[in-house]
Amino acid sequence: MLDLYQQLKSSKHGFGGIFQFTEPVALITHPELVKHVMVQDYRHFHDRNGYYDAEHDPLSGHMLNREGERWTLLRRSVTPIFSSGRLKTFCPEMVQMMVNFREYLDAKLDAEGAKIELKEVMGRFNTDIAVRFLLGIEGTSLTDSSGGLHTAIMREAFRLPSLWKLFLMTSHRSIARKMRLALFSKHLADLLQRTVQESIEFHQQHFIPSRRQNLIDLLAKVQGIDGKTPLTLPEIAAEMLLFFGAYDATGVTIFYCLFELAQQPDLQERARTCVLETLEKYGGMTYEALNDMPYIDQCLNETLRKYPLAINSTRVVTADYSVPGTPQIVLPKGLNVIVPVYAIHHDPEYYPDPERYDPERFAADTSERRAPYTFLSFGLGPKSCVGYRLAKIQLRAMMGMLLSSYAFSSCSETKDSRSAAHSVIKLEGELWLKVNRIERN
Numbered sequence: 001m002l003d004l005y006q007q008l009k010s011s012k013h014g015f016g017g018i019f020q021f022t023e024p025v026a027l028i029t030h031p032e033l034v035k036h037v038m039v040q041d042y043r044h045f046h047d048r049n050g051y052y053d054a055e056h057d058p059l060s061g062h063m064l065n066r067e068g069e070r071w072t073l074l075r076r077s078v079t080p081i082f083s084s085g086r087l088k089t090f091c092p093e094m095v096q097m098m099v100n101f102r103e104y105l106d107a108k109l110d111a112e113g114a115k116i117e118l119k120e121v122m123g124r125f126n127t128d129i130a131v132r133f134l135l136g137i138e139g140t141s142l143t144d145s146s147g148g149l150h151t152a153i154m155r156e157a158f159r160l161p162s163l164w165k166l167f168l169m170t171s172h173r174s175i176a177r178k179m180r181l182a183l184f185s186k187h188l189a190d191l192l193q194r195t196v197q198e199s200i201e202f203h204q205q206h207f208i209p210s211r212r213q214n215l216i217d218l219l220a221k222v223q224g225i226d227g228k229t230p231l232t233l234p235e236i237a238a239e240m241l242l243f244f245g246a247y248d249a250t251g252v253t254i255f256y257c258l259f260e261l262a263q264q265p266d267l268q269e270r271a272r273t274c275v276l277e278t279l280e281k282y283g284g285m286t287y288e289a290l291n292d293m294p295y296i297d298q299c300l301n302e303t304l305r306k307y308p309l310a311i312n313s314t315r316v317v318t319a320d321y322s323v324p325g326t327p328q329i330v331l332p333k334g335l336n337v338i339v340p341v342y343a344i345h346h347d348p349e350y351y352p353d354p355e356r357y358d359p360e361r362f363a364a365d366t367s368e369r370r371a372p373y374t375f376l377s378f379g380l381g382p383k384s385c386v387g388y389r390l391a392k393i394q395l396r397a398m399m400g401m402l403l404s405s406y407a408f409s410s411c412s413e414t415k416d417s418r419s420a421a422h423s424v425i426k427l428e429g430e431l432w433l434k435v436n437r438i439e440r441n
């Protein structure tokens with residue numbers, strides 16, 4: 001994709017034509033057109049053209065794949081879970097969970113020595129935070145020897161489809177549906193539907209006045225835009241799956257940030273100093289402290305630039321669109337449009353020497369000088385990541401806890417495990433780092 005993007009970049013129209021399997025696609029190559037597609041002219045590009053099959057793959061019915069009114073309904077109903085008030089009240093709980101996690105890591109280091117495989121541990125802990133935030137109950141994935149919900153959901157749910165499946169689901173949807181192709185197993189669909197059903201029944205039978213509204217409460221009470229079509233059980237289960245999967249992105253970002261800082265001890269030290277100064281200024285890891293960690297933000301942004309998780313953002317033309325500046329060129333309704341996030345993040349015009357990890361790229365004055373619409377990790381416009389603020393708070397808290405407690409360095413098993421996946425950056429294999437406890441106050 002990088003090569004293709006560079007070849008097409010000279011086009012004066014801001015996009016080039018390519019084929020995705022047998023489908024023609026417009027590949028955006030200019031940030032100005034990114035702005036038009038994702039933000040300014042959203043009404044012409046309001047769907048992602050995701051594959052959804054209610055009958056044979058009910059878990060595919062989540063927000064990323066839904067269109068029109070159903071998407072609006074879903075987005076509107078989940079938004080309150082990310083309100084500032086809710087994030088603020090969740091903050092002390094999250095910090096306490098991190099303190100417990102540190103005790104877990106300390107015990108692990110005592111028992112097993114200084115090398116830790118962080119991918120599994122962080123993934124499981126991350127699912128526990130998700131369970132607490134989204135469902136308001138204790139997660140047990142970290143301590144459960146079989147990996148609990150984390151193993152059940154993550155391992156099975158986010159396997160990437162094979163190319164032939166992707167081909168049929170992208171270019172020959174009616175054949176894919178006839179063949180009953182599914183991304184998610186029936187076992188997982190049943191497990192999630194059962195979890196939702198049990199949660200609804202439990203709370204109907206046990207009234208707890210101080211209980212915070214959880215994701216299922218919000219989704220279960222949705223009445224539908226026309227007042228008649230509430231969400232179905234499979235739709236709520238699909239939404240849960242998406243949220244747990246999206247939550248996993250924070251864990252992956254932490255792995256990569258630690259991986260990079262382990263190679264550059266001076267940057268790691270600077271990040272640690274930022275955390276320690278902030279903790280001192282605010283007397284601990286408060287909500288306010290988590291909103292005031294500028295160098296940690298620079299490191300996280302640089303991580304998300306280099307490893308943007310969603311390699312491309314896709315939109316479909318929902319109404320014929322005249323390309324700005326050359327109105328005789330019309331993108332026809334139904335055409336897929338790709339915003340090549342990874343390629344833009346690795347374009348030397350915006351990020352010189354793109355493979356180099358350099359948080360200075362996100363210092364305020366450097367960011368201001370860069371062309372706008374060239375940092376796309378959370379998407380942009382009305383379809384951008386709804387969990388963005390939660391993700392940022394959690395990423396900072398996690399980096400704060402880890403850097404103030406441990407020093408990270410490479411060991412013989414450490415390797416860059418980025419896969420050449422076609423849709424999301426996926427961590428292949430394991431992530432080993434050497435972890436040393438540091439003096440704590």
Ligand code: HEM
Nearest residue numbers: 063246247249250310377378379380383384385386387391
């Ligand atoms: C590092 C962490 C995260 C990254 C990099 C990330 C990135 C993204 C991206 C690229 C999109 C698609 C945006 C687009 O099409 O323009 C997205 C959508 C979404 N994200 Fe996140 N995300 C993260 C964390 C989270 C968290 C923690 C949650 C919720 C708990 C979440 C929930 C969602 C949902 C529900 C959508 C679909 C939004 C819609 O269709 O309206 N994300 N995210």
